[in-house]
Amino acid sequence: MRLHPLSIITGIFAMLRQFLGFIVVAVALALMGERERSSPIDLLFWFVFPVVLSIVASGISYLSTHFQLTPEAAILDTGIIWKRRRMVPRARVQEVHLTQNFIQRVLGIVEVKIEGAGSTGSEITLSGVGQEDAESIRAQLTGSHPAFVYQRPEPPEYSLSVGRIVWASLLENRALLVVVGLVGVMMPFLENDRARSRLVDLLFKASSQIDPRGWAFLLVSILVVGWIASVAMGLWQFYGFEIKKHPKGLQITHGLVNLVTRVISVRRVQQVIVAQGLLYRIFRLHSVRVKAAGVEVSEKVVSGQGFLSPAATDGEVPDLVRLVFPEAEEADVGEWRPLSRLAPWIGAVGTLLSVAFLPLVAWFLANLIDAATEGTLRSRLPALFDERFWYVSGGLALLAALVSFGRTRTIRYRQAGGLLQWRRGQVSRLSLTSPVSRLQFVEVSQSPLERWFRTASTTCAFPGTEISIEILPTEAATELRDQCLDVRSQHPGRGV
Amino acid sequence: METQALPALPDASALRPIHPGIRKVWLASAVVGALFLAAVLAGFCFLMGPRLGLTRVAAALIGLGIGFLPLLRSVLLVDQQYKAWGYLLTDHELVARWGVFWRTARYVPRDAVQHVDINQGPIDRQLGLAQVVVFTAATGNAVVTIPGLPHAEAQELRNSLLPKPEEEAALTPPPPPLP
The missing domain is CATH 2.30.29 (PH-domain like)
Structure with missing residues (x-):
């Protein structure tokens, strides 16, 4: 050789x-x-x-x-x-x-x-x-x-390379947002002298005198320092991330200096949460977390969430879910079902009303205080409740309603193979998966608005968490309730 | 709209009703709450009245009126609220339904029940009523609170909700034998 x-x-x-x-x-x-x-x-x-x-x-x-x-x-x-x-x-x-x-x-x-x-x-x-x-x-x-006798060590079920952790930390970094935000705020004041009001002048007196090259340097250094810090944090937390089989479930180990070894009892995992922000979406990564009523950290029972992977690729996500829920394969057969067609509209109207309600209350309270204090508030803040206030709050309410409309439109759910799943999102994505066998209760509810449109909401509660599927056609809501109760009755036990 | 049968939720008439005496309990507690709120509001308006351009007495009366508004709501809705309440213990689940405008039905699998409380307030005790509170592992809060049950019925419900010793043994697997 x-x-x-x-x-x-x-x-x-x-x-x-x-x-x-x-x-x-x-x-x-x-x-x-x-x-x-x-x-x-x-x-x-x-x-x-x-x-x-x-x-x-x-x-x-x-x-x-x-x-x-x-x-x-x-x-x-x-x-x-x-x-x-x-x-x-x-x-x-x-x-x-x-x-x-x-x-x-x-x-x-x-x-x-x-x-x-x-x-x-x-x-x-x-x-x-x-x-x-x-x-x-x-x-x-x-x-x-x-x-x-030589025994080859069991290879881990899942592990993260250093490169992936660094890459994910770079994506997770918010320094870019800070920089963009700062540029956005500063641009008008850097270019237009007249745009400076007294307040802005007071706040940014020092910074507006720095020349543009100084500004660029400052922004770039914020970006670079942010990236370095975020990579350092990512490595500190997730270096050597790996999942191994353990007699009591899954053992998750990670950490550079502080080594965290967490053993999750698979039977106690109540929910798997797969989330994907905008940047993660572009680069095909997902953050996968588990929620358990009791997560065992070195034999001590602590409730909370834990990472199954901070940065899993498209192909790894199903494998990770299957590690916790072996029945996930059967669940894949199930068909994703939409909410009621009216759901986005009802959601948007609800959001519009609730967001528009706040400025009305603020206006009413301010007027009351103003009257009670004989106009001191109005004299202090003359421009607080002029036309612009109503334009801005109306615009915000409309924006919130629009966002809610778009989000609700993408919500889907399915109940198959003993798992209840919920997902939403076009730009940023989120999906929840819980085992119906550990159901604690089902709730069907109707608000007056929902009753008017013949819709209802079904909530399934699990130990320490829940999945709420809001605004379904009434038949679908009752069907989901019956299905869940049926599956639950085949799995007697506390589910904890 | 009110009389229309709702396909999504079970009709309250199909479930077991709670005791009609609960209306007295709700009214009495609404009166106590209203008195407290009215007193606070009237006092506040009495002090602030002149600044709003009203006489002290007129302002205090307005405050009193606002304070009693929730009581008016309770008086108007107490019958509806009573009729909306219903519960039923089936083979597998405890079903409870309540709410006039916002309507809710909850289905608790019987073996998910962790513990059951029976509460009695002062007015409950006068009328011989009790409140059954059912807890599961779902969250820290109670899952179902059934008000206005006669004390004996409340105890019977609790006893049938909690598993018998042999059922308890079946629910909890025995610990593994020591090596």
Whole structure:
């Protein structure tokens, strides 16, 4: 067996270390070059010679090294002119070391050291073999001792790479929003002197005197610092994120300095929440969380939410859901059903009324206080309740109604395979999944507006959480209620 | 609209009614609440009256009137509210329905019940009534509060809601044997 070809590269670095003195001289010559007028040939000798020598030597060493494991011994052959064979009998193998330095780790190769009994010279060092090969060598050599039966560690069910965590942290960063917001607020004042009112002048006196280049620098540095901070936070929290099977459920481990090991009892997971913000949507990532009535953190029962993955790709989400709810596959057959066709309108009208109600109350209270205090409020804040107030609050109410309309239009639900699922969203997405077998109660309710339009809402409550499906046609609401109660009656128990 | 049967929610007449005496309880507590609110409002208006350009007495009367408005609402709706209430214990669920304008029906699986309270206020005690409060693991709050049950009926409902010892054993799996 040959070594791994990439071991040539580590070989070059190892050789270069021998020539460290040469390279120091080369660097020194280059630095003093102008003053001493040293010839380029000197430089060539001191720098290129060791590099070329390392490459050639390392290549030769790769080509001439052969390793084999026979039933009796581990044998390493080296050398082209001076051939050497080193054997360590299997029965004498004391230890097998697998090590990786930084470069080897990047390249994905392992250094294997086989130590036989005896003093120096009784060891074999393989400077670089593939990860799989290294583990198989160790397994074969140590496995001969019954006490050291090699067991490959269980691979995690799910893990996050450092790259993904960094990438997700960059997306999670809100510094960009802050910068855009600041630019938006500042632009009119930077360009138009007359636009500055006294209040703005007072607030931004110092900042408006900075020149535009200073501003740009400030904004860019906010962005960069924000990104660095957010990546640092992301790595701090989620470095080495992995999910493993545990006798009591799932074990989730993450953290750089503070290592969090959380064991979730799968039977106690009440909800899986899959969320996708705008940026996550664009780059096809999802944040997956579980909600449990009791999340066990090192045997202590704490209620709350936990991450199943802070940044899962499209393909990983179904696998993650299936880890917690094995029945999810059957649920996929179910058809997503819409709400009542009137739901967006009813929702929008409801939002409009409730948002428009607030400025009316504010106006009424302000007038009352004004009357009671004989006009002190009005004299202090003359422009508080003029036309603009009504335009702005009316506009906000309309906007809220529009957002509510768009959101409600995208809501879908389904009940299949023992799971109740709810999802919404076109721009940012959210989906909730709960097991009907752990249902605590069902509620059907009707507001006066809903009654008028022959719609109703069904809420299913689970331990510590609930899924509320609002504004369904009455038949669909009762059907959902009956289905859920039916599934629940097939699973007796507290569900906790 | 009021008389129309609602397909989404069970009709209250199909369920067991609560005791009619509950109307007295609701009215009495509404009166107490209204007296308190009216006193506060009247006092406030009495003090602020001159600033609003009214005499103190007129302002206090207006405050009193506003304070009694919720009582008027209770008096007008107490019969409707009573008729809207109903509950039923079926084989699998406890069903409760209430609400005049905002109507709600809740279905609690019997084995989801964690504990049951019986509460009695001072007026309840005078009339021999009790309130049954049913808790599940859903949230920290009560899931269903059935008011105005005769005390004996309340106790009977509680006893049938809570599992018998042998059912309890079936609900909770035994702990694993020690190694």
